[in-house]
Amino acid sequence: MNKSKAALLFVAGIALFLGLSVGYVLRSWWSVSRTVKEQPKIFGMGTELIDKPSDPQGVPFELTSVFAFTDDFFHCVVVTNDKPFAMKTYSLGTVKIGKNQFSMSVDSVRIESVKNTGKGRVELKGIARSITRVGEKYEEAIVPFSAVAVDGGPGYKKDSLVLTVFYNQKDSPMQFAIFGPEPRFGQPVNVLSGNISVAES
């Protein structure tokens, strides 16, 4: 093979390699941006930190929930507590809860409004089924709720989800006694995995 042919092959090889590499990256970027356009305007799924209570030895542990929502659905569930802990309640004083004795679920019966309240920030309001189990005690109630989700950018690190449930003594006496009238679940920048996506309106 003469030198000029080899030189041409070399240049072609480099161009092909870098072309394929850059092409793959741009194709991935394009397919993701196209997928985002086809997604609902808002969606979120993942896990979030609800609280960091301390176990009987005083060691804090993470009480987490799994959540999922779109513009017509919302669900957030605390499956269980890994360790025993003491919880300050609204009207029952401090209650000791044994390991795997606490679970809670809030799932939407209907979404009444979805409002963009800022850049990457959305507020869902609606009616939810709120179920709480503490030891042997159990209550299921239909109550209003609101959830504020913040999309902090790609990934989950700057995302947050805060849920407020509106309990009352008539429809949800047990949960009212435990959590109070307007408990907030979650804190800012509390998402541990997954993603929250809020498209600009």
Add this chain to the structure above:
Amino acid sequence: MLRAKVTVVALLLSALLVQTFHEIEHIAQFYQRWWLGAGPQEAHGILFFLDVEWNHFVFNALYFLLLAWVLFFLLFDPQFQSLGQRHIGRVGLGFFVSGFLIQGYHVFEHTVRMGQFFQLGCTPCPGILGWYFDLVYLHLTLNSATLLLPTAILPTLWRGLKDRDHNYLLLPRRPPWQS
């Protein structure tokens, strides 16, 4: 004749200089990981805000392109034909080609990482070998290899540049006694 040599040396020195800054960042990550005990997801170097997948991909692709450019000169420019005829030149060229091939693989790794970044939203992403090796140590090794191996060609190029009459790099096309 000197112009091509100056171009090659200038290209290579620029590439190595920029790669040195890149290497400093990876050494900083190594220090954060190994000495300070930061996790692979937490060791972001000194300029932590630049430690993003896009930046690494673009940088490594450009560094690969610069090395390819230099290698093109070394392999195909008539002025460098004698490079393979001398032992020091052969060794230097061998190291340079090894560094170039490793950088090619490095670009491939970062291409895979870009795909993972778009699909999973991870930063940093594991790539291929990152599933099996610690990401910080792995990329420090790759970057060190691609910085040090191409450096081996510098003494040969430098001597060729310095000594115009008795050229270690460029044997005249015709021996002087025939011209």
